[in-house]
Amino acid sequence: MGMDTAVSSTGARARTRRAILDAGTAVLAQNPTASLADVAAAAGVGRTTVHRYFAERSDLVAAIGTDVLDKIAAATDRARPDDGPALTALERICQEYFELGESLAIAFDDSLAGTWNWDDWDEETEADQALARLVDRGREEGTLDGRLDTDWIVQILWSLLYVAWQRKRGGDTKHNALSLCLYTLRKSVGAPS
Template structure:
């Protein structure tokens, strides 16, 4: 009835859409000002096909944003933020987020957020709330540093992830980068000893 905007009939549409979305994420993560022709080339489709799926550039950017938010949501769920000691749960979240790879750059990049028309962008996701809840819990438990407020801890987590991912790009091992990230996270936001 025209309501099937999410799932398409043949499945070919869905596959192409995913290819464009993934290519778009990869390309725009490296260069937020890349042209749609670049995205099309990376996705292995024609430039007009991109426009067939996303009328305007902003539509593509918004869709990528939503897609990344979905991935973050799924990653957050996998990390079981409400299980066990808060610091341990935070480490699990860190590991899961680290696996998101290129998507991290999308979230972190400001020049992307600048061109974001999207309505429900400023408002918190369920994942945001879960993370905030987790940090709050940790501060009350005493496993996280009470001298640091919740926002700060969340920001530090993201920035450490970003730095670790850059290091990964720079040729270092994934395992190595993640280890440094987790170790530093524990030290910086964990309760002082």
């Protein structure tokens, strides 16, 4: 019986932590100066509960940074960057990254830059490496424009995602913003016909 209690307690703690992280991401994406009380209200928990998991706002923000990197890694894996033609795989990555929603929006928000120290973001991740390998493969196989170097193509991808999310935040439909993003990606980095 003690083991069952420990397991359910751990599950409840994980769900509460996840709710706080998700609420923190959503709240900070809308208001970078939001307080822990604002996050607690959005998560449906008390402020003391948030403090139990994250002693200070900076602890929550650091955890959000790690969480966003984890989500990018999972999205990269779901996109299967090694499967099929490189341009098709790059489109899948673009779709998966776009679906990160507020996590992507918070990563793009320059107004948040002074509110966190995301040390992990300075290091190249496995997701970064997988994306670079995909682009290199596409340039070699001829599905991506060989005149564009790898870094340029990666930066185009992130720039298009930024514009698509700004468009969605401005009121465009998610479907239209993503469709425009994918169309522009194909036209800008695909090999010329």
